[in-house]
Amino acid sequence: MTRLRGGLIAVACSLILLSAGCAQGKAADDAGDGGPSLLADAVALRVSYTGGFVGADALVSRLPMLTIYGDGRVITEGPQIAIYPGPALPNIQVQRISTVDVETLINRALAAGVGTTLDYGQPPIADAPSTRFTVHTSAGVKTAEANALGEATTGAGLTEAQVAARKKLQDLLAALTDLPKTLGADKVSKSDPYQPVTLAVITREWVADNGVPGEQKPIAWPGAALPGESMGLNLGCVTATGKELGRALDAAKGANTVTPWTSGGKSWTLTFRPLLPDETGCADLRRTS
Template sequence: MILRVAWVGGFVPPNLIPARLPVLSVYADGRVLTQAPQIEIFPPPALPGLEVRQISPEDAWKLVDLAVAAGVGGTADYGRPGVADVPSTRFTVLTDDGLKSTEVYALGDGEDGFTSGLTPAQIAARRPLWDLMSKLNDLSGTLGPDAVSASRLYAPSAIAAIVEPYRDPGPDQPAQPERSWPGPELPGERLSGGLDLHCVTATGAAAAQVQAAAVRANTLTPWQSGGKQWTLTLRPLLPDEAGCVDLTRQS
């Protein structure tokens, strides 16, 4: 992984903090991973999808250069706007000195109210990063119309499950059929970071079985394992992620 943009923090349920997918991940071989469009139904599908597009390795490093030029890895003062419960945008790039990150709270375009309490210098420092977001969201416009392949669904080789004792969704939600969990025994290892959550990782054949079971499940599905019911938040692992510990590092 040579470039990543992710949202961190903000006012979200605890189970979604380690399960949140990055906005964009770029790899040295030219793969670009982003979250796939999600069908607008409730409850949503159990397993979110990822899309992968291909650019050249040379263009992948051009994106890194754009990020560095925008200030990623630098020491600029971005301030902290006077708004609450908004996530920060974390930019990470691979440099000759290793991975470097820059995190900006409530990054916006200057017209969304996220400038309260900021100095003119802080607002000016934020602008290149907002422009970088626009360039990364339009890779064909940034790199050229023939530089980016069509998107295809990414097939993860491993899937993590954030595990909690089953939470009854309440009488206002439709009853959900129980599903048998085909992955590793639940609840798994406890996540660090002060969260009362556990995590397991399904790999190989188990990952394929989890993916097949998730097609018939949603985020409110009760999963049965070891004679108990569990609420699971499923998360496909990215190529640079090996297991649950990586989700804690990125949250």
């Protein structure tokens, strides 16, 4: 009986030690990441334009300036060739940083005032877009938004406190748009073309533009019937994925921004908007426009 009790005590002690070891391991994991636990395709930090004087199709299809995801992907719109009409497809680039640096940038954004009640004022500049910062934290989504952030730092219409608050966001924006300088060149991967899983296409009826140089040859749209679901503002939207995505991208490579596309006996102007990892369809573009 004494031997049995001793064995039970030994097993119990082993279980206690094993449990303590597991708890210690989880605590170590938690200590290694003080930020929110984000899925790979979840937005950690995003900078985007809102409003401003732009056309309806440009407003709906506008890409965020920068999006950083939970797994460290950084997606931006790269430089575009300066010709008119320009290429039909946007130049979207993806880089990678570590999840530790994702947390560093989240904390930097919070320190710059994102999620606070700072007053950024309203500079006397007409039709300028606002710059919105969105950060996902363990306490929820934090935002900050300032109008004409890139155009007004001092001057009429702003108090000293507002100028100071805007300067914090301007410095944050500069840091986020130059990650090799902010984090170190060895902490940021080279840029690669972004490969979308789904392509959204904003549609409107084509109208001839006499100011466009050269002949614009029509291209038959290889995807779903146009104009697709209504987006308001006389716009439609369709999506392409799988084999249809490949056909659409191949066709778009030979097109420009004013190419007439044919579908259902009509001609259409198409604006191509690759969906980002956190987006699934046209409804996402409607919410962000």
